[in-house]
Amino acid sequence: MATTPDPSPTRPRTRGPLAVLVAVPLIVAFALWAFAWSAARTAPHDLPLGVAGPPAAVEQLTDQLHQQKGAFEVHRYDDEASARQAVRDREVYGAVVATASGPKMLTASAAGPVVAQLLTQVATRAAPEGTRARTEDVAPAPAADPRGAALSASVLPLALAGVAAGGLTVLLRLRGTPGVAALLGASALVGLAAAALADSWLGILTGNWWAEAAAFGLTVLAVSSTVAGLGTLLGAKGIGLGALLSVLLGNPWSGVSSAPEMLPEPLGVLGQLLPPGAGGTLLRGVGFFDGRAVDTPVLVLTVWAVLGLAAVTLGGLRAGRPESRQPDARRAPAVDRVPAG
Known part of the structure; x- marks a missing residue:
């Protein structure tokens, strides 16, 4: 008895391995781009930073911060207490306070230890020659996870x-x-x-x-x-x-x-x-x-x-829905018909 060949086409056996060879490198390349590019380009971009103190000193500090184009978004405050509260309210990541003995940087390592370290470096550069930059962590990270x-x-x-x-x-x-x-x-x-x-x-x-x-x-x-x-x-x-x-x-x-x-x-x-x-x-x-x-x-x-x-x-x-539960006529199994007699 002759058998009828299956009319459905068979997929080439090379399609599966080829898909793996193409898809895996693309996924890895995409993951490396997403993770490595953002890590390699880490730098401040409009980072909210407060400035407080006398108007003349605040203006000078603002000019120094604006020299780093696009790095900081400067928020001005009247005094140290206002700047300190702004850091605790998460309006800014830190604040530079102009004092008689030089600038003082208020940081919040709980908001990001990396940012707090960056602001400490900014305070060091802004300190006059022969003076030491002063920093105060007003919202410290927990002792169990100081680096976050x-x-x-x-x-x-x-x-x-x-x-x-x-x-x-x-x-x-x-x-x-x-x-x-x-x-x-x-x-x-x-x-x-x-x-x-x-x-x-x-x-x-x-x-x-x-x-x-x-x-x-x-x-x-x-x-x-x-x-x-x-x-x-x-x-x-x-x-x-x-x-x-x-x-x-x-x-x-x-x-x-x-x-x-x-x-x-x-x-x-x-x-x-x-x-x-x-x-x-x-x-x-x-x-x-x-x-x-x-x-x-x-x-x-x-x-x-x-x-x-x-x-x-x-x-x-x-x-x-009732129509979603009805059997699909196109998927109904074929019934073998037996000739009469």
């Missing part, structure tokens, strides 16, 4: 946790209410666990414990819901796109290891519009500054979370 390395290292695990939660939600086909509940529950548990590790055990955060847990959880929720929402709408490609935004772009552009203003333009601005960058800024605000200047990062994270959860809910509604 542990806090910087916590952003990537949060992004990975969000990608894992969102990816599993898509792979397990959790849509609608079950998907939303899974994302909310996973984010809340991650927030509690992260706060217990970062605050209670390691001591790298020193703020309100519940506010820190909420910041961790909201960051993970923004990432996970974005990945799940894109995966629900686009499938596996959506999961990859969410991972690209959160890990390959969001992590190196977050500025948490230094400051957003230390990244090349416009990476600092773009990074704060992605969940890892907004989450890092939020963690600093609730961990060291009593929740000051956190309105923008909370808004950014909330928008990502709401859009992702809406996409997951929409996917559940589409899956629940």
Whole structure:
């Protein structure tokens, strides 16, 4: 009995290895560009810096700072007390105070040890010859993490946790209410666990414990819901796109290891519009500054979370429609017909 050849064309066996040979180098090159370029171009770009003191001295200090074109965004204050409060309110990263014995630099290592070190060097250059620059850390980093390395290292695990939660939600086909509940529950548990590790055990955060847990959880929720929402709408490609935004772009552009203003333009601005960058800024605000200047990062994270959860809910509604549950006639199995007799 003759067999009918399969009419469906077979894919060339060389297509798979060729795709791997092309895709992997491109991904590695893109990751190196995203991570290495921002690190190699670290420098101040419109870094907010305060100046306080007598008008004549303030004018002289302002002129010296403006000589470094585009490096600093100068904010003027009447006296040292006003400048000190501005640093604590996160209006500026530091402030130069003109005194009778020379300039005095107010820094905040909790806002970024790299920036505090940079401002110390600025004060040293601005000090008159034969005098020693004076610096005061008005918002010091915790003793358990004086260089901010542990806090910087916590952003990537949060992004990975969000990608894992969102990816599993898509792979397990959790849509609608079950998907939303899974994302909310996973984010809340991650927030509690992260706060217990970062605050209670390691001591790298020193703020309100519940506010820190909420910041961790909201960051993970923004990432996970974005990945799940894109995966629900686009499938596996959506999961990859969410991972690209959160890990390959969001992590190196977050500025948490230094400051957003230390990244090349416009990476600092773009990074704060992605969940890892907004989450890092939020963690600093609730961990060291009593929740000051956190309105923008909370808004950014909330928008990502709401859009992702809406996409997951929409996917559940589409899956629940009667027409979506009907079998596709084109996919119906063929029935062998037996000739009569």
